[in-house]
Structure formats: structure tokens, C-alpha cells
Amino acid sequence: MNQPVQQPGGPALFIGDDTAYVALVRPELDPADPDIREAAAAAGVTPEEFVGPGTIWALMSEDASGEGDGFELPGLRDIEADEFAGQLAAGLAGGEAFTLEAGSVLRLDARPADGDSWAVTAEVTPPEGHDGQGPQSLDLGRLVSAALLTDLEEFRSSLA
Incomplete structure (x- = not known):
């Protein structure tokens, strides 16, 4: 079962099931959200500054035991x-087994x-310097x- 990761706005591609997944997400946070406004005030910046441009992609993952991680992919562009x-x-x-790599951070091995x-x-594989x-x-x-x-078609449409 493929279901999108619940992220505030932005495109998201969820690959997995209800026990383990990887997700490629580009969250778009709403500066009007009360939690965002509160966090921005605590950080001493405007909500718009706190949210940023909404162009940073992230890769999130979780295994069957509930262990997960996530990290930013700052060089990734929508086209990639x-x-x-x-x-x-x-x-x-x-229809045949294949391997797909996304840089050095993600490799998918799929077989029928x-x-x-x-x-x-x-x-x-988190990037070098990642603390997770x-x-x-x-x-x-x-x-x-x-x-x-x-899901792939919907994801690609969300990028257009």
C-alpha cells in the first residue's frame, strides 16, 4: 500500500508500506500557521524568514521497527x-529486476x-556530516x- 507522507504542502513521493518506507519530500510550510509563527518568534525571525523558500528537498526513512531518519538534500532540484x-x-x-540510484544517498533494488x-x-546512506x-x-x-x-504520476504532476 502506497500512501503519501503527510507533509505540509509540497510534493512528496512515498515508497513503501505501512511498516517501512522511504520518502522524497519538499515541504512547503505556511508562515501563517500558528506553530510556525511561534517557532519564528522564538528564533527571533519573521515567519517568512523561518519558513524559507520551500525549495529544499529531504529524504526520510523508517524501518519496520520504527527507527527512522531524515536529512536534507540541498542540491536536489525539482527536475532531478x-x-x-x-x-x-x-x-x-x-517488468525485470532493476536497481535505481539517487546519488550516493539512496539505492532501490526492485524485483518482480x-x-x-x-x-x-x-x-x-546519509550524507557525510549528518548527525542522525x-x-x-x-x-x-x-x-x-x-x-x-x-503515485509516481501524481508526484511528477505535482512538480509541474
Whole structure:
């Protein structure tokens, strides 16, 4: 089951099931949100300064035990996120096992499973200098091809 990560605004691509996932997100925070306004005041900046331009992508992950991490991908642009989604869709359409890399931080290994589903594992490697946990290997479960392709299409449309 693929369901979007609940993020304030912005495009999000969720790959996984209800026990383990990776998510590529570009949150767009609302400076009018009371929590944002409070955090900005505590930081001594305007809400608009606190929120920033909303162009920073992040990769989030969580394994079946609930252990997770997230980190910013400051060099990632929308076009590169779109290309990643397009390559993932092409791999799924090809019907054969494939590996897809997103720089040095994410590798997906996908192989056909039962019926119209894929067994997907992800290797997440935080960038150097990241203070969170280290590399993670995640079994993302069996993902239904049609649902994942729909999610990819919606994600790519959200970037346009």
C-alpha cells in the first residue's frame, strides 16, 4: 500500500508500506500557521524568514521497527526528482529486476514478486556530516505496481 507522507504542502513521493518506507519530500510550510509563527518568534525571525523558500528537498526513512531518519538534500532540484520518478516508472514498466540510484544517498533494488507487485529494498546512506543514524537497509515490502505507478504520476504532476 502506497500512501503519501503527510507533509505540509509540497510534493512528496512515498515508497513503501505501512511498516517501512522511504520518502522524497519538499515541504512547503505556511508562515501563517500558528506553530510556525511561534517557532519564528522564538528564533527571533519573521515567519517568512523561518519558513524559507520551500525549495529544499529531504529524504526520510523508517524501518519496520520504527527507527527512522531524515536529512536534507540541498542540491536536489525539482527536475532531478522528476527524473528519478521517471526512471522508477520505466523500471517498473520494464517488468525485470532493476536497481535505481539517487546519488550516493539512496539505492532501490526492485524485483518482480507475486502477481502485479514488486519486492523492493532500499539502501539509505546519509550524507557525510549528518548527525542522525548511519546507513539503513530497508525491506519496503511488496508494492503493487499499478498503485506505485499512479503515485509516481501524481508526484511528477505535482512538480509541474
